[in-house]
Amino acid sequence: MKLKHEFKNAWGVIRENNAMEQVNNYSKEYMNFLDVGKTERTSAKEIIRLAKEHGYISIEEAINNKSVKPGDKIYANNKDKGVALFLIGEKNLESGMKIVGGHIDAPRIDLKANPLYEDANLGFFKTHYYGGIKKYQWTALPLAMHGVVILQDGKKVDISIGEDHSDPVFCITDLLPHLAADQSQKKLAEGITGEGLNILIGSQPSEGVDKDPVAYHVLKILNEKYGMVEEDFLSAEIEIVPAGCSRELGLDRSMILGYGQDDRSCSYAAVKAILQTESPKYTAVALCVDKEEIGSNGNTGMKSRFFENTVAELIALEGNYNDLKVRRAMANSKVLSADVAVGYDPNFPEVYDKRNSAFIGNGLVLCKYTGSRGKGGCNDANAEFNAEVRRIFNEANVVWQTAELGKVDQGGGGTIAYILAELGAEVIDCGVAVLSMHAPYEVVSKADVYEMYKGYKAFFNINK
Structure with a gap:
């Protein structure tokens, strides 16, 4: 029996699986998204373009069709600043959804x-x-x-x-x-x-x-x-x-330097994952919202009724609508709050608890809680859901790690996790480690963003 779980380095697993070409191809597509989506508006526009290429229709078209059925692909545009992609599953929406939710605004x-x-x-x-x-x-x-x-x-x-x-x-x-x-x-x-x-x-x-x-x-x-x-x-x-485009970083080209990776790295992975998903048991949702960086307020932020109203519209298309079905749909949902984690930076070791930090190259990051000083303002995912997500990633051979946001009382921050949790959903923060977060140019690992995409795809496709 091992005393302590040792987290893997993603590059070793990628080499073992002969996946270097997939990593590089994914990174190129992601960097193009960063360059096209410099703002929440241009990011939303690009997400909708990608969705249409994969057969998604607007919620307005679905309403005009007066029906929704398993396999339908629907997008909802929130004032050109936010997008929700729905891949309708076998079970009705009242049974809950598999949601990966991130934001597309940036400092x-x-x-x-x-x-x-x-x-x-x-x-x-x-x-x-x-x-x-x-x-x-x-x-x-x-x-x-x-x-x-x-x-x-x-x-x-x-x-x-x-x-x-x-x-x-x-x-x-x-x-x-x-x-x-x-x-x-x-x-x-x-x-x-x-x-x-x-x-x-x-x-x-x-x-x-x-x-x-x-x-x-x-x-x-x-x-x-x-x-x-x-x-x-x-x-x-x-x-x-x-100004300018994202770039490969390092002599080994192992990292990406670019603007807005918090949190477009996670939002792009969610979109890419749902576009590569077919016939899920539960409706899969890639939710990309605005205003997270200023508290998720406003009619395009997560605190708005946009997502809840869109789910209500889809439930109405299923037939026999009532408000209780909407509440059940939310409460029965399982959510990966797709937001980045702070990466351990050896130039500033004094602010980190090294045993509980995320490391560049160690894969996708699970963060049980964010908040600040006594977990204030956080979601604090429960043990049952935490373990469920861990099993999903292990079964899909996703490289993952756990972390929290620096030392206790050093500072803190938050995500959209608590907002969906307040509707009863099971939620945990899940993203990648970032260096120089909130700087004009941020740093992520190519291996990590690829493992994140794999993890989100596994989450959408699990039939439990």
Whole structure:
């Protein structure tokens, strides 16, 4: 009898199974998703495109067909910012669903409603950051601009500047070391302030304009390209994200460096897994939501009624609808809350409990609880469901490990797990280890994201 379970390294198992080609192919597809899905809107759009390619129809089409049956593939679009994919199972929805739920928003910088101004012959946008970021990490980086603008006539215009090699990019300036004596004495969190995250957007003045000629020139360019006037910023959603594509990391190309991997790594795995699933006993659901990074609020966050209402629509299509069936469907469901875990970083060992940390390359991560200081705000999965998921992964030869979020009282965080648990579902957090989480560029292992996809697929296909 072994005293302690030893977690496997995923690369060894992958080599034993001659799966290197599958890992590399999956990684390429995933990196393409990261590059296309720089925002929650573009991620949702790409998920819907992939779903349609695999025969999924919209919930509106299903309602028009007035029926739903095992094998049907249905997607629901939540205001272009969230998506739920349903593969209808043999058993009715009242019996419960197998749900893998993650989020597709990521920490970023948003433009304020009145962003445009000029100072010292330079044009800037005022911003407000979204989610938990270290503000200093966003300075002196090439940045891209994405979003939508609703013009005065109601026309919706998509904006994307900074991703193509021929595009200009933007940046937030920082203070040179020679003049940074006072800045260097500040606490790390105060070196760059929230109000200091101003996006540099231009320096060329318009001819014949006396007041704010640089800002005027910038607005003129936006008007020519998108038909915008300054007032249109009031009805715009414009996000600032790192420019450029994700890259392979390391001489051995074993890792992926990219923006937004928390939590698009998990959401993509959920989508890929359900698209590779056929004829499940219980309805399989890949649920990709917005607003997790700011508390899951709003009508596109997990706290909204979107998912519950969509399930109600599908139950109505089964026939003999009543509200109790919806409640039973939720309470009988089993959920993998698809969110990343913090990876152990030997550069900062003081914040981790090494015996209870996730390690890059050791596969999929099960996290029984998140929360902070006394498990506050967490789901805390029960032993029965924890063991059930463990058995599923073992039977499918999925490489997995367990972890928690750093040392007790060191900090903490949360996921969408508790929200579905409040409806009675069995839920456990399940994702991959990430280094530099919430930084403009995050790090994951190719082996880990592949094992995550395998684990989610096994969860969808288990008939228990």
